[in-house]
Amino acid sequence: MGEQAERCSTAADDHTGKLILMTAQQHAMRKYHFLMAALVVILDRFAKWLVVSNIPLHDSIRIVPGFFSLTHVENRGAAFGLFAECFAGFFPAPPSVAGRLA
Numbered sequence: 439m440g441e442q443a444e445r446c447s448t449a450a451d452d453h454t455g456k457l458i459l460m461t462a463q464q465h466a467m468r469k470y471h472f473l474m475a476a477l478v479v480i481l482d483r484f485a486k487w488l489v490v491s492n493i494p495l496h497d498s499i500r501i502v503p504g505f506f507s508l509t510h511v512e513n514r515g516a517a518f519g520l521f522a523e524c525f526a527g528f529f530p531a532p533p534s535v536a537g538r539l540a
Contacts, residue, residue, distance in 0.1 A: 460468075493499060493510040500507050 489508065489510050493508065495510050495512065498507045498509040
């Protein structure tokens with residue numbers, strides 16, 4: 439039992455009442471994945487800030503002529519403007535909430 443306790447760094451509940459032991463390697467990989475996700479979010483926010491501060495709304499700049507242009511547009515809804523016209527009193531539950539209810 440002592441050897442297994444040394445290999446396992448933490449325990450988590452899998453919502454069935456059973457404890458699942460996480461190895462040190464799994465724990466390290468989880469930290470790595472959270473770090474990568476945080477880095478992606480930070481880079482995304484930085485790129486959006488650069489566009490908002492440097493390109494006027496509805497204007498474009500050419501990155502690669504004839505192939506790639508960057509255009510400043512805003513999306514007030516969810517994915518691809520979905521629910522953009524909904525008033526605040528009726529906004530569908532986010533998918534994460536709907537998934538938890540299922």
